[in-house]
Amino acid sequence: MKKFLSIFSICLLFILNPSMSQEKSDPHVILISLDGFRYDYVERFQPENLRKFIASGVAANSLIPSFPTKTFPNHYTIATGLRPEHHGIVDNSFYNPDKNDTYKINNRELVIDGSWYGGTPLWVLAEQNGMKAASYFFVGSEADVQGVRPSYYYDYDGRVNNLTRVSKVFEWLQMPDSIRPRMITMYFSDMDDVGHGYGATNDAKLSQRLEQLDRELGALFEGVKSLDRDVNIIIVSDHGMADVSLENYISLDGITQDVSGKVVNSGALAHIYLDDPKDKAKVIEEIRKEAVGFKVFDPADGEYYHDVSLHGDRIGDVIVLADLGHYFIDNEEYREVVSRRMRIDGTSVRGTHGYSQEYPEMHGIFYAQGPQIKSGMGIESFDNIHIYPLICKILGLPISEEIDGKLEVLEKILKD
Secondary structure, three states: HHHHHHHHHHHHHHHOOOOHOOOOOOOOEEEEOOOOOOOOHHHHOOOHHHHHHHOOEEEEEEEEEEOOOOHHHHHHHHHHOOHHHHOOOOOOEEEEOOHHHHEEOHHHHHOHHHHHOOOOOOHHHHHHHHOOOEEOOOOOOOOEEEEOOOOOOOOOOOOHHHHHHHHHHHHHHOOOOOOOOOOOEEEEHHHHHHHHHHHHOHHHHHHHHHHHHHHHHHHHHHHHHOOOEEEEEEEEOOOOOEEEEEHHHHHHHHHHHOOEEEEEOOOOOOEEEOOOOHHHHHHHHHHHHOOEEEEEEEHOOOOOOOOOOOOHHOOOOEEEOOOOOOOOEEHHHHHHHHHHHHHOOOOOOOEEEEOOOOOOOOOOOOOOOHHHHHHEEEOOOOOOOHHHHHHHHOOOOOOOOOOOOOHHHHHHHEEE
């Protein structure tokens, strides 16, 4: 009840205060990421505010993530229009031989180091073209990419509640034209958190969390409507979610014990960086003999990666990829740790992602609404690389020919 009153108060502040209304201005974009929000959650749980948002805007059947279907690679793909093998954040964890260091998303020193990040994120492109940008959390926005950060940004802190993030966006939108950000990103981890903790089929837990998130998004939608601004809201997710049972945990030790090289485990997949890359064919052949619940492949074969010529050295010489519903663990002790947690939580499964995007369970969402966007339109599923040029078009920013995304894929959703 307390949270509902807080949301109601925020809406009233912006709806009833005449001083909040100002003249219309150039187009703005708020890019919202709902981490781990699977393509079918709206249909399954019918959240009121998201359903209204979709009805008056554009919705895709699903958003197809890039490989691997992990958080950092896909957020940064959405931000740059480049596939992970082109922008360099090839997984949540990976080894970089040039730096002789392993990138991990919980290593703050590396996360904020712009030298790891390729491409030109939307906020960097905006700032380079004289447009203010702001971010209340988005992968890469804390880093000095090309020596540039958004004019307004926050270092990630998951303890910051969603309404605090929403109210800050209202503040940004009320700034004078000369300092007001027109490119804004937001991030909410709610559905990823509950999906990892309880799986993608625990309707009770998922619907409970989504109901709260939907109210908070509703406060944002209503507040933006009360402003006399051209604000386009684009809602995406980085990936979906799938259930994993304890019996489908696969020990990497048994797979890689005879391999000479460095192994970086990312859960649904693992990278093997060989001491001698000439051993690649032999290693693949040996691992395939024991491949139950997973596959092994050469990333250069083109099946999962489109082109490894740029940052291929950050991708393992050999990749082991779990089948849907399976998960790699470094050793058997981890299985018991997870088992204890499951008993405490009273659940028999966990949720994860990172698998091939051929599985619909890995697909995310794309919803859009605003003055520049058509209403009541449904579109087919598409790759997430194409969001970047759409946002550039709305904001009048230049679209580089070097990105992987193509404007023609989503230009049809824009009003003439």
